Amino acid sequence: MIETGLFYIISYLFPSRGEPWPKKSRPAKSTTQWYIDIVLNAKLADYSPVKGCMVIRPRGYAIWERIRDEFDRRFKETGHQNAYFPLLIPMSFLQKEAEHVKGFAPELAVVTHGGGEELEEPYCIRPTSETIIWAKYKDWIQSWRDLPLLINQWSNVLRWEKRTRLFLRTSEFLWQEGHTAHETEKEAVEETLRMIEVYRDVVERYLCVPVVVGVKSDTEKFAGAVNTYTIEAMMQDKKALQAGTSHFLGQNFAKAFDVKFQTREGSLDYVWATSWGVSTRLVGAVIMTHSDDKGLVLPPTLAPEEVVIVPIYKNDNKVAVLAYAEKTLAALKAAGIRALLDADDSSSPGWKFAEWEMRGTPVRIEIGPRDMASEKLVMVRRDTGEKSFVAAADAASAARKLLDGIQTSLYERAVAFRDANTVKAGSNKELMDFFGAEGKGTADAHGGFAEALWCGSAECEAGLKAKVKATLRCLPLGHQEGVDGSCALCGAPAKHRAIFARNY
Amino acid sequence: MIETGLFYIISYLFPSRGEPWPKKSRPAKSTTQWYIDIVLNAKLADYSPVKGCMVIRPRGYAIWERIRDEFDRRFKETGHQNAYFPLLIPMSFLQKEAEHVKGFAPELAVVTHGGGEELEEPYCIRPTSETIIWAKYKDWIQSWRDLPLLINQWSNVLRWEKRTRLFLRTSEFLWQEGHTAHETEKEAVEETLRMIEVYRDVVERYLCVPVVVGVKSDTEKFAGAVNTYTIEAMMQDKKALQAGTSHFLGQNFAKAFDVKFQTREGSLDYVWATSWGVSTRLVGAVIMTHSDDKGLVLPPTLAPEEVVIVPIYKNDNKVAVLAYAEKTLAALKAAGIRALLDADDSSSPGWKFAEWEMRGTPVRIEIGPRDMASEKLVMVRRDTGEKSFVAAADAASAARKLLDGIQTSLYERAVAFRDANTVKAGSNKELMDFFGAEGKGTADAHGGFAEALWCGSAECEAGLKAKVKATLRCLPLGHQEGVDGSCALCGAPAKHRAIFARNY
16 A cells, blocks of 8 residues: 555645556456446445346445435326335236237246245236236226326336346346326326436436437337337447336226226226336446446436545644544535545555545545645546645535536536447448447447438348347437438338447 | 205314214224224225235325335434345255244245246245345455444345235235344344334334333244344234344354454454344334224324315305415425315315325314404314314414324323233233133233243243233343242243233
């Protein structure tokens, strides 16, 4: 470890202080390994002895709690209430909706024994809860007066996955699933769009992750849905991540579970439905979008601590420096800033700088005897490394300004990255060039979002997927007007503008 | 339904307004049925198509959210962090702690198939998470510097139950489980006691449910614990409800999972452990402790709405009365009171009175044209039915005072009920008389808490259980000094003071 006094001098001479360790070189390892290292080193999550399942460690869970609480607030604001339905679903329920069972059957975990006996009918662990919830809605909905029914559930779900990655794809994950029932098709479509807009707004503004909002192709939509709306984000390896989906289910589940209601006119009709969900995958999206070679980068909204204060002292000025740091801490807290003082004597300031950078704390305040003497302190932005000298009296307002700046700039940086890696592809050749030749398709150097005209055929989708592993991410909303030209894949007349990308 | 105008007159003439319906007579039905009716009518929970599992409806879940948030705040205040471990546990893990597997094996749900294939090793759904968590702690704990490790998890667990009751005993339930690791036995014991005290404090002060704090007998303790501390509450049918437990696990799980750490002295030692949990059962405890024949009674702390305003008007004064009610609502909200205005035109005020009483809202405000004219309003306490006339300008302060009074008085009423149904039994005959003759033992007329001296033998416990179905609930803390006398059950020299009761 570096001797504190010496480090203190060096760090004032060189602006790169805080990086006394060899900078990890991203090109030297794959984005995959870079991502895994951040998750493990920042103690966000860990592997578990259960196939495909992870342990969410306290720091990862604290980030999830902040994401969850913000969504929960927004769901309640839009009139939804939380409830809780059973973990287990009778296998026969899943079979009531033909498309639904086809989509989920290969991913099920099946409970065959309970209480020491073999069960008459096996249960599956919920992969999603439409079927168990609609079985109950049948009891709760009789008349238009019972509608709309606007329920959300926070829960764990399980989908047996072959290839998993911490946060981004795990067999068990935590999520919320909204399940709503409506009198009319119009109302249900409005709800579907309302919730994808809530998702967009929270993911863009709170998580600083820009997304494309669009509708899925029939190939990619939710099993049992009429339409699936999605928000698609671009990760740092230029792959797409489906960050949230909102499904218009039509009357499919009402018909499968025979949920009819008496209309205002006195007739009987099937109920119209939606469902929508986001999951702990969003923690992965945040990590993958903002982090750098020093480790995690967090938007201030999500950081367990927005500011960390690292005091720099020797034995003879320790008491004074710590008192000065405590005073700064109190001023930050009084201003409502989540701040922390790292007064641990067993590590050097330099070690702490690197440690808090790895953990993603948005702003670091350094306080040493010189700062104290001049009634100043040093603030360092985690995202840019930019350093500023601030009068101690202005600590709270300066920190708030810096934090707000980071929140804006993380988003803008991610938008710029996405835009720089998005092309309009007019031909098959352009698509092939963009995604890289066969076999090289997974290199970070290639790929991103390709916007191309599409004829609407599932064959064209499948063809591209087979060649370069790119899938149709969505038909972006607001970009479907005046489609005039031919499908980039087959040359037939185009029906839609589509985004193609490799994806998680 | 009752004509609004007529009802308005009648209700001013007779103080019993708000009860135009025949009062449900408790003696006419069992406490069990009374309890179930409240849960279903107040829409707190519902049965599900999954054996032994319930659906928690929005109102029940909102109460659980308030309980959960208060505990969560207290856990964080005492230095704990939340994390999340997998739902599934390899069967072999459970077998590593001999007592643990013996206790839980009969209650397991077993997953034998996943992703369309039979699993090499089956998983069980967690009945509690000690084993999966301690398997991970082995990776995380190397040195005394890693200790204490203070982790809590909010999750669902599943224990196959034969006889279930909404909230009070269900196969799947929601809970929190704290799992901590310590350097010394002393620290672990202190943690065990700290958490049972947090439980006592929240359950008594926030839920208004008085409890006896004590330690379990070997027969009744947690499978794998050295000691189990418990809080025991008395329900309205005089049965005991185990409302929360905190276990001192010694080094049992550290030995089972080989979790050793380097001590401050440089030697290797097994880690000391605790675990502790409360569950959605607490919602059942609240319902069962406070409710009456009109329905649910809620402590203000737990009520989704502390105050409901019911306006009483005719067509010609509707606009004015509603404006007056809105003004009152705004005043209450400005004072931080969770208040609601029930302006639904499709129900009469009388119907609303009964409805909100059934739902358990602590305070009802009635506002009619006469109240408006005299710049007053009427406040009615849910717990006592007591009615007071309050100047409109004082609405918020009067409501706050009333709510505080209800919070105190619900607790005191429950203490009085428990004390009135607690006896000191000195002999076998006194115990038999108290719990009722064999076969009549389940009648509400009998039973309660019997405090008796006990020799410490499991045979005496088993004997009483066989005769009158009463179990040893706990050895109350602070009541074990100067035990001098003979066991009420066998006459041998006594070692402890014990509480016996029938239980859920």
